[in-house]
Amino acid sequence: MHSKMDCVSRSPLFSPLAPAVKAKLITVTHHRKFYQKGQLIRQPLDHQEGMLILDEGMAKIYALAANGKEKIIELLRSGDVVGQHWLFAPHENQGFIQATSDAWVCSIQYDDFQRLLGESASLSLAMINNFGNQLIEAEKNQLRRDLLDAKARLMAYLRDCAVESGQIEFELPLKKKELANILGITPETLSRQFKQLAAEGQIIVNKRQITIC
Template identity: 25%
Template sequence: MDIAKQMQMQEIALFKGISDDARKVLSEQARRRTYRPGEMILGETDAVRAFYVVLTGQVKLYKSSPEGKEQTVSLLGEGEPFGLCTAFAVEPFPVNVMALEDSMILSIPGPVIEAVAGKEPALLLNVIQILSRRFKESMSLIESLSLKEIPQRLATFLVHALKKARGDRLVLTITQRELAKILGSTPEALSRAIRRMSNEGILESGGRTITVLDRNALKLLSEGE
């Protein structure tokens, strides 16, 4: 029995509330693999039936067009799962998944997750809660990309980021180019938006550090006011 693996799984929100026996089954069947920055974890249309959790590092989920254009769908960090849609059936994976930094990924076969979920209501409830949150985030992304200009998109991103931050100082874990992809923008347009917000006294920017000076103005901008 891999005690270290079980201890890691205890810290993952998805497995909160499940029995020790269920956690033992999952840990015995789980596999860990390390990925380097820029290494593909899963490709769009890969047929898989498995479930994944980011143990360390950070990954991005993104769509790409035949012309090479990318749209980042989500960034996931430590303890966050992906592959919920392929855990219970063999389906083409809907997005690409790439490591942004050195990352360790835990994978569990879909049939194992399905067997445990049939006996553990807490696991199913956790899955529903995560899917609900992801759906809400997807709707917010669609609204932002289709209805908002670049400064508003950036303001919306920062408002959400502040909810997880301590204080008004944000240290981005991604490059400005990656942030531009999330916002459906270009690095140049993003730089102009940051410069404008800095000139208006909403924030200060230096490297990957953004300090919000006026939360109220930031919120109003995110709402289009």
């Protein structure tokens, strides 16, 4: 069964927010619009500005070259989020998002989100604090990239997660693809480093559940 609260929480932008703040976001979220396989979800000049959450199904983001050839930019699966930054500045779609299977999509439009920001001081304050935390995390990630190798970057990140959660066992807050991007490594390298850290006895991995040894 679709949970509106869980849907909004899939966005890394909104997941740290308090339930009362998320409840306000739910009021401007359009839930589970159906798209048939092959149907365009977004395209240039459709005036659909905002964030998308692929609740169920698969899709692809692509652009067309001058010769009309399609270039795939990203493949999307259930739970993926696209266009969080489009909630903060008007943006006209330059590419296409197409369902590659039957898909159900949730969305928040730019105008609706901006209106809610203006009406809700608690949401505005929460977003400012969240951005501040993201800036701090970005600075940490840059230091990791500059000073540490891939395995050390990953271990430093996992230790930070343990400190933030207050316990040595925690669930990864990001998908592994997103984590690889943040750490500046490929998903394949990330998988190898997880296996190596586990083999060395530094961590225990059970899907997204991590234990620091």
